[in-house]
Amino acid sequence: MPTIKDVAKYAGLSRTTVSRVINDQPYVSDEKRQCVLKAMEELGYVPNSSARRLRSQKTETLAVLLPRITNPFFSHLIEAMEIKASQWGYQVIICQTHESEQKEQDYLELLRTKQVDGVIMTAVHNDWEVIESYRECGPIVVCNENIEEAQVPFIYVNQEEAAYDATMHLIQQGCKNISFLSGDDDSNVSAYRRSGFLKALQESSLPFLPNASYANAIDVNSGREIFRELRRLNHPIDGVFTGSDEVAAGMIYEAIKEGVRVPEDMSIIGFDNQSISMLMSPSITTVEQPVQDMGEKCVEVLIDQIEHKHRSVREDHVFEHELKVRNSTFQEIALVNS
Amino acid sequence: MPTIKDVAKYAGLSRTTVSRVINDQPYVSDEKRQCVLKAMEELGYVPNSSARRLRSQKTETLAVLLPRITNPFFSHLIEAMEIKASQWGYQVIICQTHESEQKEQDYLELLRTKQVDGVIMTAVHNDWEVIESYRECGPIVVCNENIEEAQVPFIYVNQEEAAYDATMHLIQQGCKNISFLSGDDDSNVSAYRRSGFLKALQESSLPFLPNASYANAIDVNSGREIFRELRRLNHPIDGVFTGSDEVAAGMIYEAIKEGVRVPEDMSIIGFDNQSISMLMSPSITTVEQPVQDMGEKCVEVLIDQIEHKHRSVREDHVFEHELKVRNSTFQEIALVNS
DNA sequence: TTGTAGGCGTTATCAA
C-alpha cells in the first residue's frame, strides 16, 4: 500500500502538496495538482484512515447501543440511522447489550478509547450517573427513553400518553380486567407506560391487577408463556396491554390454539406497528411510533454536537404516536351498532 | 485526555515501561508495575485507539455488507456475527447496500482505506472481478452465496437443493401449476433456487410457467402485489415457491382477503423459518437455514484469516437446510387419510 | 529490568 510519501516522491513534490490536493485545499497550482492526481492514480494511493484519525482526533464513526438487533423496532431504527449517518460520511457500529449493564459499559468505553465520536443509546440499563461519567469523552444522545435528571438530547414519544391512549381504547371496547405486560421492568419506558396504564384505569375506576402484571415480555415466546399463565389465574382477563407486537402475536397464537376468541373473549393490544401486527388474524391493534424520523433525528442531533463541539444540554425531541385500531381489540359488529 | 506520556511523567518512569504495563508484557518489576497502574488509575488514562491502529496496522473492526438490516434473515445473521465478533474483541460496522452496486463498492473501500480488517458480504451485487480487486486490501468472506470462480471462503446452504426440496414438497401435495418468485433476479442465490425449482418440475414432468414467474419479491408488500397479479393470469396457480417468509405472508394475507383458501386452493411455501411463518394462519411451510451457525462461522473464518494472515483460498462451508412442513401447504385431513 | 529514539501516515504551522 503506497503512502503519501510514495506519492510525493513519485510526483517529485512534497508530502504537504500532496496532502493539499487530497484535502482539496487552495494554494496548489493546477499543474502540480494534476501531477499529484496522476501519481495517486497510478500508484493506487488511498489515504490511510488510521493516520487521519490520529491526526484529526476524529473517527467519523458512531456507536449505536441497542438491546438486540433482531427486535424489529430496533432494526428499523438502526436502518434509518445507518442511512442518515452514511449520508454524512459516518460509519455505524452495532453494539448489542442484551440488556446487560456490563455490556452497556463496555460499549460506552468506545467513547473513552476514541473509537467513536459519539454514542446513541436506544435503551439505558445503568444508572444515569454511570452514563454521565462517559459524557466528558464525547456526546451521547438517548433515543426512546426519557430520563429526567439527564442533561443530554432525548428523542422519544411520550410513552405515558401512548400507554394511556392504548389502555383507554381497551376500556372503551368494554374491557374491565386488564393485564399489563412490560419488557425490562427496570427500564424507564416501562415505568412511563405503567404510569399511563394506571392513569387510564384510575380515571375509569377500574382496579389494577398486580397478579396479572408481568415483566420480561419481550418476544413471541414470552407472549405465549404469559398467555398460558394468565389462563391459570382465577381472575378472568378480558384485555391485555402488551407493549410489543411480538408479544401480542405470541398471545394471539396461543389464544387461537386454546379456543379463546380475540377480541370477543380477550382484547389484545400491541406496540410499534410492526408488519406482523397487520398480518396476524386477527390483525393487531397497536401504537405506531415514527421510527424512521426518530432514527434520523438522533443521528442529526448527534452529528451536530460532534461537528460543532457544543456541549450537550437537555433537549427534548418528542415525536407523536398514533393508535392503529385493528381487529384484536375491535369487533366490527360494534361499529355497526354504534 | 491524558496520554501515555502523562502517565509516564506522573509515575516518574518512561513511556516504554508504561506501554509494557498496558500490554501486559514481562520485564517490569512488580513495584514499577503497581506504580504505573496507580498513575493510570489516578489520571483516568485510557489508551487511544487511533494511535494503536496506526502503530499496529490493525483496526479490530469488521464490515458486514447486507442489503437491508430490517430483513429478519439478515438481522438474525448480523446478531450472531456481532456476538461472535465481540467475543474476539472486534467491532462490527453495518453496511446496508440496498442492492446498490455503488454502495457495495463504497463500503468495500473501507478495506482499502484500512478502516476495517476484513469484510463479510452477505450478498454480492457487483461482478466478482470488481470484488476481486479489493482482495489485496484485506480478507473477504462471502455468506449466503456461492460464486464458482471466486477464491475466498464461502458459507452457505445449498440453495439449489433447498429449492428442489421445497418444490418437490409442493408437487407431492398435488400442485401442478407452480409459480416461482425470487428476490434480486441477478443474484446467485436466485439462480441456484431457480435451477433447483426447474429440476423438480422436470423430474415430475410439470411445465415451467414463465408468466407466473416474478423477481423482486422481497417483502410483505411485494408478496401482496404479486398475489394480485397472479390472480389476473388466465392460468390458475395452485402452488407458489416464494423464497421468503415475508413474501409468503403477504400472499397469504391477500389470499384471505380474496377468499382464496390456503392450502386448498393454493399452496404457498416460504423460506428462512422466521417467526412470522409460525404465527400466520395458516402457518407457513418454510425452509430453515441455520442462520446463527452460519453467522458465527463467517466471523470465525474471517478473523482466522485476519490474525493468521494466510491468503484466502476457496473454502466451502456448506450448512444443512431443513424443510419445515406447516399448514400453508399441508391439509391436516391429508394426514388422517394417509 | 529500564530507557532512548524512531517511525506508523497524516496534517498543520511556519518559513521560504
Added chain:
DNA sequence: TTGATAACGCCTACAA
C-alpha cells in the same frame, strides 16, 4: 505557491 518539520499517541528495536 511550495516545502521542511513537528506533532497526533503508541509500540518496539536496541542500547544501557
